[in-house]
Amino acid sequence: MPKEKLIYFATGNLHKFEETRLILREFGVATAILNVKSLEVQSDDLEEIARTSVLHVVAAQRLPVIVEDAGLFIGVLNGFPGPYSSYIYRTIGLKGILKLLEKEDNRNADFRSVIAFCRPGETPKSFAGTVRGSISTVERGTHGFGFDPIFIPLGGDGRTFAEMAVIEKNLYSHRAQAVRKFAEWYARQSNNL
Amino acid sequence: MPKEKLIYFATGNLHKFEETRLILREFGVATAILNVKSLEVQSDDLEEIARTSVLHVVAAQRLPVIVEDAGLFIGVLNGFPGPYSSYIYRTIGLKGILKLLEKEDNRNADFRSVIAFCRPGETPKSFAGTVRGSISTVERGTHGFGFDPIFIPLGGDGRTFAEMAVIEKNLYSHRAQAVRKFAEWYARQSNNL
Numbered sequence: 001m002p003k004e005k006l007i008y009f010a011t012g013n014l015h016k017f018e019e020t021r022l023i024l025r026e027f028g029v030a031t032a033i034l035n036v037k038s039l040e041v042q043s044d045d046l047e048e049i050a051r052t053s054v055l056h057v058v059a060a061q062r063l064p065v066i067v068e069d070a071g072l073f074i075g076v077l078n079g080f081p082g083p084y085s086s087y088i089y090r091t092i093g094l095k096g097i098l099k100l101l102e103k104e105d106n107r108n109a110d111f112r113s114v115i116a117f118c119r120p121g122e123t124p125k126s127f128a129g130t131v132r133g134s135i136s137t138v139e140r141g142t143h144g145f146g147f148d149p150i151f152i153p154l155g156g157d158g159r160t161f162a163e164m165a166v167i168e169k170n171l172y173s174h175r176a177q178a179v180r181k182f183a184e185w186y187a188r189q190s191n192n193l
Numbered sequence: 194m195p196k197e198k199l200i201y202f203a204t205g206n207l208h209k210f211e212e213t214r215l216i217l218r219e220f221g222v223a224t225a226i227l228n229v230k231s232l233e234v235q236s237d238d239l240e241e242i243a244r245t246s247v248l249h250v251v252a253a254q255r256l257p258v259i260v261e262d263a264g265l266f267i268g269v270l271n272g273f274p275g276p277y278s279s280y281i282y283r284t285i286g287l288k289g290i291l292k293l294l295e296k297e298d299n300r301n302a303d304f305r306s307v308i309a310f311c312r313p314g315e316t317p318k319s320f321a322g323t324v325r326g327s328i329s330t331v332e333r334g335t336h337g338f339g340f341d342p343i344f345i346p347l348g349g350d351g352r353t354f355a356e357m358a359v360i361e362k363n364l365y366s367h368r369a370q371a372v373r374k375f376a377e378w379y380a381r382q383s384n385n386l
Contacts, residue, residue: 040235080284091273
């Protein structure tokens with residue numbers, strides 16, 4: 001029997017919540033969205049950001065919480081936009097990224113995600129996922145959010161994440177991989193209680 | 194008489210220290226460099242970043258400390274690179290900024306600085322400085338650091354910050370303005386003790 005019935009996902013991003021919820025449901029884990037502002041430190045390391053953030057939320061809320069931090073890392077731009085993907089999306093946007101890659105042949109990029117989970121009084125556990133891919137030359141698709149319209153996952157048929165419904169994106173995505181790792185660990189340790 | 198002989202500037206950036214030290218010396222304030230990693234939160238607000246950071250350093254070091262946070266805010270890019278100027282400089286660099294502004298006529302930008310000062314057991318005080326200017330079309334000059342080679346301050350003769358020696362940059366710069374505001378306040382309240 002699991003120790004708790006419900007896990008709280010601290011995020012203001014409904015897309016992230018939906019992607020995560022669908023996977024956790026497969027594992028029999030129920031999720032609630034917790035709409036709190038969490039502290040995010042400046043760091044090049046998604047894991048450090050996620051772990052600091054989940055500790056902060058758990059200390060304030062006294063609930064079992066997951067947070068997720070993700071970023072798009074473009075090789076030829078030295079990892080830019082990386083951990084600051086959200087700010088950079090809001091300022092220069094897709095247009096800015098495409099302009100920076102104009103006439104650039106090497107368009108390789110990774111999407112990375114780290115899920116950090118913590119219960120009151122415990123140390124956070126974190127789980128990482130990465131999907132390799134490339135940046136398209138034009139925006140395509142209307143699903144998803146953020147840089148989805150310009151990211152083509154490796155191993156797919158050439159469509160961007162924004163050209164896929166959530167269930168299909170979840171076959172490839174960095175976030176889905178991190179969430180699955182978490183869910184497997186969570187199910188395992190719940191069974192051992 | 195000042196309450197303390199020495200103020201500690203927590204920074205890993207020797208250029209920032211040198212610019213600040215020269216101004217504080219005019220006010221009779223001696224400074225030491227404190228080379229510690231300080232916590233920086235992700236925020237669009239330089240003041241929030243500086244205040245959180247100084248509290249963190251003072252709590253650990255129990256000394257009178259200043260920290261400074263600064264950013265370049267380009268109007269047509271919605272404030273990018275803003276509070277993440279250091280990361281963005283390290284990844285896409287001057288070249289990336291110039292590419293984003295290719296064929297752009299509106300090149301207006303602000304350099305902003307916030308100095309936060311705190312003594313053990315006290316609330317931080319913060320002081321802001323802004324210099325308006327524009328982004329050059331090519332890099333010019335070898336002085337300074339960061340985006341200095343592409344920033345032309347308003348009211349100057351068209352040279353970039355990197356074409357000026359420290360003393361001259363200090364006539365215009367965002368940082369110099371914030372430091373002077375701090376120094377005036379500091380001298381005033383020291384005299385009242």
